[in-house]
Amino acid sequence: MNAPAARRVAGIVSRGVAAVIDLLFVGVVLGGLYVGLILVRLMLHPSSFSFPTVGVVFSTAVMFGVAVLYLTACWSVSGCTVGAVTMGLRVTGRHGARIAPARALIRAVACVLFPVGLLWVAVDAHRRSVQDIVLGSRVVYVKP
Amino acid sequence: MSDKALPPAVTVALGAVAGVADGVAVLYRGAEGLPVLGSWLRRTRVELQARGERVLAAGIEVILDELDLNTLARQRLDLIGLANEVVDGIDLPAIIRQSTDSVTAEVMTDVRTQGERGDDLVSGFVDRLLGRERDQR
Numbered sequence: 001m002n003a004p005a006a007r008r009v010a011g012i013v014s015r016g017v018a019a020v021i022d023l024l025f026v027g028v029v030l031g032g033l034y035v036g037l038i039l040v041r042l043m044l045h046p047s048s049f050s051f052p053t054v055g056v057v058f059s060t061a062v063m064f065g066v067a068v069l070y071l072t073a074c075w076s077v078s079g080c081t082v083g084a085v086t087m088g089l090r091v092t093g094r095h096g097a098r099i100a101p102a103r104a105l106i107r108a109v110a111c112v113l114f115p116v117g118l119l120w121v122a123v124d125a126h127r128r129s130v131q132d133i134v135l136g137s138r139v140v141y142v143k144p
Numbered sequence: 145m146s147d148k149a150l151p152p153a154v155t156v157a158l159g160a161v162a163g164v165a166d167g168v169a170v171l172y173r174g175a176e177g178l179p180v181l182g183s184w185l186r187r188t189r190v191e192l193q194a195r196g197e198r199v200l201a202a203g204i205e206v207i208l209d210e211l212d213l214n215t216l217a218r219q220r221l222d223l224i225g226l227a228n229e230v231v232d233g234i235d236l237p238a239i240i241r242q243s244t245d246s247v248t249a250e251v252m253t254d255v256r257t258q259g260e261r262g263d264d265l266v267s268g269f270v271d272r273l274l275g276r277e278r279d280q281r
Binding site for chain 2: 011127
């Protein structure tokens with residue numbers, strides 16, 4: 001199976017749209033978690049219920065955790081996030097194979113902490129983001 | 145369709161008539177091969193055949209004109225039952241599912257193609273801007 005090596009590398013538009021879709025997905029998950037928190041509070045203290053207020057640091061930490069967990073799981077299991085599936089993309093290693101969980105974790109942390117690195121895709125001759133250059137990963141088109 | 149069987153005497157009589165008719169047909173076909181009489185017999189058969197077809201067609205037309213099929217269908221058919229049976233036979237959820245699937249697949253393919261085109265457009269623009277040779281990525 002040598003087809004993955006021949007696959008074209010995706011550019012900034014597809015990857016940008018996929019990233020926005022992933023961001024929306026993480027937002028939906030965070031919303032779900034918040035609703036869950038409300039329901040748990042309502043269940044435990046029905047008489048003195050009030051909407052929970054979450055601090056900026058806590059929300060940022062949860063968002064970071066959810067995003068890193070989501071990206072790591074998707075990239076190490078199938079190489080595809082929800083955004084990537086929508087746009088027909090897959091994250092692979094340099095030779096087209098799936099990336100290892102440890103590398104997926106580092107890539108996820110790097111992507112969440114430094115999303116601007118994606119913009120390098122538009123400038124790089126091989127359509128690599130800063131994270132791709134450092135970690136040796138690729139984002140390729142998956143033809144149906 | 146009636147389940148009642150015809151009396152044996154009637155079926156035997158019908159069988160005998162059919163056998164005789166077959167025999168006559170075989171004899172007539174054999175006679176058509178005779179030297180002088182044969183051509184006349186053949187011509188007569190063809191003419192009779194054509195005339196029979198004309199009469200039959202006219203007869204069917206007259207019968208169809210006289211019949212009120214709508215009234216007959218209403219009187220003799222269980223139209224509601226028939227309609228229910230037809231509706232039951234149509235797998236509407238499957239049809240909707242199939243059409244939705246194909247529309248979704250089409251939209252997805254379109255979005256991906258547009259994305260890929262956008263990627264190439266941006267790459268081409270940046271390559272021109274940086275004076276870079278375009279390569280196959």
